[in-house]
Amino acid sequence: MFNRMADLPEREIVPGFRAKMIHTEHVTVAHWTVDAGAALPDHAHPHEQITMVQAGTFELTVNGETHVVEEGDYAVIPGQVRHSGKAITACRLVDVFYPTRDDYR
Amino acid sequence: MFNRMADLPEREIVPGFRAKMIHTEHVTVAHWTVDAGAALPDHAHPHEQITMVQAGTFELTVNGETHVVEEGDYAVIPGQVRHSGKAITACRLVDVFYPTRDDYR
Numbered sequence A, B: 001m002f003n004r005m006a007d008l009p010e011r012e013i014v015p016g017f018r019a020k021m022i023h024t025e026h027v028t029v030a031h032w033t034v035d036a037g038a039a040l041p042d043h044a045h046p047h048e049q050i051t052m053v054q055a056g057t058f059e060l061t062v063n064g065e066t067h068v069v070e071e072g073d074y075a076v077i078p079g080q081v082r083h084s085g086k087a088i089t090a091c092r093l094v095d096v097f098y099p100t101r102d103d104y105r
Helices: none
Strands: A002-004 A011-014 A017-023 A028-034 A039-043 A048-055 A058-062 A065-069 A073-077 A083-087 A091-098 B002-004 B011-014 B017-023 B028-034 B039-043 B048-055 B058-062 B065-069 B073-077 B083-087 B091-098
Touching: A002 B065, A011 A039, A058 A073, A065 A073, A065 B002, A091 B091, B011 B039, B058 B073, B065 B073
Parallel strands: none
Antiparallel strands: A002 B073, A011 A017, A017 A028, A028 A091, A039 A083, A048 A073, A048 A091, A058 A065, A058 A083, A073 B002, B011 B017, B017 B028, B028 B091, B039 B083, B048 B073, B048 B091, B058 B065, B058 B083
16 A cells, blocks of 8 residues: 555656556556657547646646646546647646546556 | 636645645545644545655554655555554645545535
C-alpha cells in the first residue's frame, strides 16, 4: 500500500507528454511532465478527467472552449467530451481519471 | 469546466487539517494543508483513497502498518481499511477518493 513515485516508470504517451501513472482499482492518477510546444491532439474517452496545473502555462481546449491555464487552475472534463491542449511553456500537470485507464497500463 | 483552486473554500475537517476539495460526479480530490503536530484519528470509510505527499514529513498508519512518508511517496488505501496519521512537520497532501465524498460537500 506504500509506494514511491520515484519507482514508477515514466512513459511518453504522446510526443513531449511523459507520465508517471498510479493505477488503482477505480482510478488512475497521471503525473505529467510536458515539453514546451508539445501538443495533445483533439480526442475523447469514456473516462471522467480532472486536469490540474502544477506548473507552467498550458492552452487547454474542452468542447471547443479554449483557456490558457496556469498553476492552481483545473478543469473537469466529463466522459466523452472532446479535448486537446498545447504546452505554451514546459508544464507539470496532474490528471485524475475515473474509471481506471486500463489502456495506459 | 474551467476553475481555479484559489476560488475553492478552505475547510478545516479535523483540527490542523485544512482542505480545498474538488468534487466531481465520481471522485473527490482534496488538497490538504496540515499543521505540524496535527493528528488524524484512526478511521475508515467505504471510499477508496490515494494519499500523495507533496511536501513535509507525515507519519501514516494503514491497517496497523506505520510508515514515515515524504515528498513523492503515496499510499493506496482500499475502502473500509482503517488508517490514521500525524504530521511530523507542516505538510501538503493530496487525496483522491472514489466515489465522491458527499460527506465533505
